[in-house]
Amino acid sequence: MNFWEKITGSDLTREWKAFETRVEVLPDDYRAAWGRIIAHFFPYGDFTGRNLMPILDAVLGLLEVAAADGQSVHEVLGDDIPGFCAALAGGEGARTYRDRWREQLNRNVAKKLSRLGG
Structure with a gap:
């Protein structure tokens, strides 16, 4: 991937398409499961x-392959799609983008406060 693709995200657009x-060629129940998987994965991105x-x-x-x-999609993923996604993303309690941003904000605030106090 070149610099321009990385900046514009055109490589991601190509992959997503x-x-x-x-x-589109998967059965309906698999397409529905894919939609749920996407929704549960985005916080880990x-x-x-x-x-x-x-x-x-x-x-x-x-x-x-399963299709x-x-x-059946139930045989492959089971009942717990959020748990499936969490396990793939690094297990229960895996850091999400919110966790990373919160940690960064806390570090920045602590740094500013230490400058003011001392």
Whole structure:
């Protein structure tokens, strides 16, 4: 990826369109599960979501293989899609973008306060 693609996000747009094309051929229940997976994964992403693309590619591959094998989406993902997403993102309690921003804000405030106090 070159600098321009990274700045504009055109590489992400291309990848996302490829995902959408792959999802269109999945059965309805798999497409619905994909939508829920996407919704539960976004809090684990960085500002651009670039860090999630390899994980989402692997999850979509899993769904494609399971659908081709005739498995139900319930057999593949179970009942707990949020838990599935949390496990893939690093386990329960994995840091989300909110956690990283909160930590950064706390460090900046502490730094400013230490300058004022001393």
